[in-house]
Amino acid sequence: MNTVGMVCMLAAGLWLIFFLILVRRLRLKRRCTVTAEATCIYRSRIYGRNEPQTPETHGVIEVKWQYEYAGQTYTVTEDAYSAFMAGTPGAVRLLKINPDDPEEFFDDDGIVLLFVFGFMAGVMTLAAIAELLTGA
Numbered sequence: 001m002n003t004v005g006m007v008c009m010l011a012a013g014l015w016l017i018f019f020l021i022l023v024r025r026l027r028l029k030r031r032c033t034v035t036a037e038a039t040c041i042y043r044s045r046i047y048g049r050n051e052p053q054t055p056e057t058h059g060v061i062e063v064k065w066q067y068e069y070a071g072q073t074y075t076v077t078e079d080a081y082s083a084f085m086a087g088t089p090g091a092v093r094l095l096k097i098n099p100d101d102p103e104e105f106f107d108d109d110g111i112v113l114l115f116v117f118g119f120m121a122g123v124m125t126l127a128a129i130a131e132l133l134t135g136a
Contacts (some may be wrong), residue, residue: 007132011125018118027105032106034094038065039102040087041075065095069102076105 042064063078065087074097078087087093098104 007125007128009128013057014125018121022118028104028106029096029108031098031100033103034069034097035094035100036067036069036097037084038067038076038095040064040089040091040093043087043089048072060084065105067095067097069097069099070080073101074102076103078105078107101105 040063042062044062046060046062064075065078066073066075076095084101093107096106096108
């Protein structure tokens with residue numbers, strides 16, 4: 001397989017992953033119709049088993065949100081892959097929750113970030129293919 005073919009296969013794989021994540025999030029958004037005011041009660045960085053715990057290593061930021069719905073208090077965990085997306089303890093934000101399963105929630109901020117990264121990946125893919133096709 002030549003280089004153009006490999007780039008096209010890579011692009012197809014990236015777009016498939018983007019599409020599957022998008023479909024999953026849109027289905028979740030359709031189920032989560034009730035707005036709840038949630039308070040961040042916990043934030044911590046989770047490292048891989050063999051990953052050194054230093055400021056230079058990335059890890060995943062685990063955030064716990066707490067909210068009330070139908071007279072009951074729920075605590076849910078969100079994994080944020082960017083400190084930009086993660087809440088800080090005491091922060092308040094609106095989450096959409098599933099009235100049939102109040103521990104299932106959706107955050108609109110995440111889908112915006114997904115579209116931004118998808119757009120950037122698309123632009124980079126098209127630029128790489130155009131460069132390969134023109135032989136520049």
